[in-house]
Amino acid sequence: MNLLIVFKIAGRALARNTMRSALTMLGIIIGVGAVIAMVAVGQGAKAQVEAQIASIGSNLLMVFPGSTTQGGVHAGSGTVTTLTEEDSRAIKKELSSVWLSAPTVRTVAQVVSANQNWSTAVTGSTPAFFPIRDWSFESGSPFTQSDVDGATKTAVLGKTVANNLFGSRDPIGQIVRIRNVPFKVAGVLSPKGQSAMGQDQDDTVIIPFSTLQKRIMGVTNVGAILVSANSPLEAAVAQEQVRLLLRQRHHIPPGQDDDFTVRSMSDIAAAAEASSSVMTLLLGSIASVSLIVGGIGIMNIMLVSVTERTREIGIRMAVGARGRDILLQFLVEAVVLSLAGGILGVILGVVGSRIVSAFVHWPTIISLSSILLAFTFSIAIGVFFGLYPARRAASLDPIEALRYE
Amino acid sequence: MPPLIQTENLWKIYRTGEIELAALKGISLSVTRAEFIAIMGPSGSGKSTLMHILGCLDRPSRGRYLLDGVEIGGLKPNDLARIRNQKIGFVFQGFNLLHRTTAIENVELPILYDGLSVRERAARAGEALERVGLGDRRYHYPNQLSGGQQQRVAIARALVMRPQLILADEPTGNLDTRTSVEIMALFQELNRDGITIMVVTHEPDVARYASRIIAFRDGIIRSDRPVSRHTDAKEVLSKGLFESSKDARGEVP
Numbered sequence: 133m134n135l136l137i138v139f140k141i142a143g144r145a146l147a148r149n150t151m152r153s154a155l156t157m158l159g160i161i162i163g164v165g166a167v168i169a170m171v172a173v174g175q176g177a178k179a180q181v182e183a184q185i186a187s188i189g190s191n192l193l194m195v196f197p198g199s200t201t202q203g204g205v206h207a208g209s210g211t212v213t214t215l216t217e218e219d220s221r222a223i224k225k226e227l228s229s230v231w232l233s234a235p236t237v238r239t240v241a242q243v244v245s246a247n248q249n250w251s252t253a254v255t256g257s258t259p260a261f262f263p264i265r266d267w268s269f270e271s272g273s274p275f276t277q278s279d280v281d282g283a284t285k286t287a288v289l290g291k292t293v294a295n296n297l298f299g300s301r302d303p304i305g306q307i308v309r310i311r312n313v314p315f316k317v318a319g320v321l322s323p324k325g326q327s328a329m330g331q332d333q334d335d336t337v338i339i340p341f342s343t344l345q346k347r348i349m350g351v352t353n354v355g356a357i358l359v360s361a362n363s364p365l366e367a368a369v370a371q372e373q374v375r376l377l378l379r380q381r382h383h384i385p386p387g388q389d390d391d392f393t394v395r396s397m398s399d400i401a402a403a404a405e406a407s408s409s410v411m412t413l414l415l416g417s418i419a420s421v422s423l424i425v426g427g428i429g430i431m432n433i434m435l436v437s438v439t440e441r442t443r444e445i446g447i448r449m450a451v452g453a454r455g456r457d458i459l460l461q462f463l464v465e466a467v468v469l470s471l472a473g474g475i476l477g478v479i480l481g482v483v484g485s486r487i488v489s490a491f492v493h494w495p496t497i498i499s500l501s502s503i504l505l506a507f508t509f510s511i512a513i514g515v516f517f518g519l520y521p522a523r524r525a526a527s528l529d530p531i532e533a534l535r536y537e
Numbered sequence: 538m539p540p541l542i543q544t545e546n547l548w549k550i551y552r553t554g555e556i557e558l559a560a561l562k563g564i565s566l567s568v569t570r571a572e573f574i575a576i577m578g579p580s581g582s583g584k585s586t587l588m589h590i591l592g593c594l595d596r597p598s599r600g601r602y603l604l605d606g607v608e609i610g611g612l613k614p615n616d617l618a619r620i621r622n623q624k625i626g627f628v629f630q631g632f633n634l635l636h637r638t639t640a641i642e643n644v645e646l647p648i649l650y651d652g653l654s655v656r657e658r659a660a661r662a663g664e665a666l667e668r669v670g671l672g673d674r675r676y677h678y679p680n681q682l683s684g685g686q687q688q689r690v691a692i693a694r695a696l697v698m699r700p701q702l703i704l705a706d707e708p709t710g711n712l713d714t715r716t717s718v719e720i721m722a723l724f725q726e727l728n729r730d731g732i733t734i735m736v737v738t739h740e741p742d743v744a745r746y747a748s749r750i751i752a753f754r755d756g757i758i759r760s761d762r763p764v765s766r767h768t769d770a771k772e773v774l775s776k777g778l779f780e781s782s783k784d785a786r787g788e789v790p
């Protein structure tokens with residue numbers, strides 16, 4: 133039998149029971165719509181994380197003191213003080229794959245202007261910090277190497293800090309006090325927004341490394357070393373070179389664990405990406421459950437339909453329909469139901485994602501692959517759940533079917 | 538040329554648990570082409586069972602059945618479906634039309650399972666409807682047609698594949714006397730064109746239009762005789778003779 137005719141017959145049979153067909157389709161519509169919308173939310177979150185990580189710089193390496201495992205005991209990074217400013221200098225000087233290197237040390241401090249105060253993270257570093265973080269200036273300029281060498285009281289403010297302390301006034305040349313030490317503001321950084329972890333990256337003050345060490349904290353150790361590879365492609369090479377150099381400088385014999393940790397942004401990106409992939413998968417599979425429930429709805433209705441149309445099946449068999457003709461007819465009916473539901477579901481999913489974006493302000497990305505997947509899946513569901521009722525129809529005895537009232 | 542239908546010692550036994558019921562007990566029958574046979578008998582006499590087997594809807598438990606020289610017993614369901622499609626037309630008491638489906642589409646139904654082209658299908662179905670006198674009712678739905686017209690659509694459907702055999706199971710059971718005679722006139726006309734017709738009926742008034750009457754009782758053929766002076770339905774209609782038959786006797790039509 134011509135497949136086009138089969139589709140025509142199926143379409144007409146479904147049109148006779150408009151309400152029933154629509155309700156049956158609703159299960160698939162909601163299922164497909166949910167899969168597409170949920171995956172769009174997941175993908176959107178993933179893309180956002182990726183974009184934020186890219187904004188930090190994919191050629192960035194971070195060296196933390198202390199190993200993740202020391203003699204079998206898990207020590208948190210930063211609990212030991214094994215890194216020095218000399219290490220940072222050596223990394224820059226000796227490694228061909230490294231473009232810049234900057235030691236950093238951090239603390240949280242109260243920053244006070246003439247009439248405002250603000251608690252923020254204060255980072256001490258060298259001028260190389262700014263290009264490493266790819267951070268430009270909104271106004272003013274960075275402090276210089278001679279500021280670092282002379283431990284001058286010069287500060288660069290993040291945009292959030294500048295706003296909170298000075299409002300609309302120009303902070304350049306003004307004095308801020310950090311733990312009661314007066315600093316002259318040299319520059320204001322351009323805003324970077326939230327980090328991948330949800331922190332406000334602009335809520336910060338950067339001062340010369342030596343000034344923070346000596347005048348504010350009274351320490352000599354380095355909190356972390358930021359290293360920038362020549363290019364994202366060289367990041368992995370740089371990561372290994374930094375590790376070997378520091379092992380050598382720290383006189384670590386072979387077989388013993390590192391007393392520091394080198395992390396690349398791609399490591400962090402991979403971790404973040406993995407977690408958002410898990411989220412996408414989770415959302416998608418919850419939505420798929422509703423798709424399966426929709427499929428069961430189709431099976432239910434098809435079984436009812438086969439029973440109702442037993443006599444029709446008998447007539448068709450009497451005039452020469454073979455078992456497979458009947459099978460095909462009911463199978464196609466189930467597939468048409470799920471296919472139409474799939475198409476409407478794609479529309480619902482796309483519209484739903486837009487609504488989520490517009491009202492909840494979550495980023496959503498509708499990928500073609502999720503549409504194709506949901507679509508294919510809905511057809512597969514039609515075939516799977518339509519097969520049993522269709523087989524039942526095809527295996528009817530023509531005489532019994534003709535007698536059926 | 539072999540006879541159209543040849544059965545030898547045909548048995549049909551139904552088994553329900555321990556109980557065996559023989560609906561047919563060794564039927565041997567031979568039907569030549571272009572015969573018009575009425576099969577009579579009380580209900581439960583096995584006439585419907587025989588029709589189902591002759592119509593390839595069912596298979597005998599024992600015995601041989603040759604249709605147009607082909608042994609039916611060994612065929613698979615798909616082959617039987619093919620034979621029903623190509624060689625046999627069915628007409629039922631309850632018309633058995635697909636409701637909410639136009640007359641022409643009902644007639645087209647058997648052609649769908651033969652794979653003829655769209656144009657050929659429409660032409661053949663139209664032709665069959667013309668033949669039963671319903672050329673102007675193509676797009677009517679069954680519920681817009683009278684009982685007689687519905688049965689004509691069913692006959693057109695039985696005709697459309699140009700079968701050799703039409704099996705009619707109580708075709709006039711739901712019709713009034715005048716319409717019954719009209720339907721029998723149509724069968725006679727088709728029979729004159731060479732189609733073999735077998736009508737199951739329990740009304741002697743209907744059986745008299747056939748050329749041979751086979752009477753059944755308890756699964757065996759009780760009598761098988763030619764009709765000596767068979768009645769022309771057209772003549773009955775033109776003379777209005779049907780008035781004196783079952784309506785006059787006060788039977789429910």
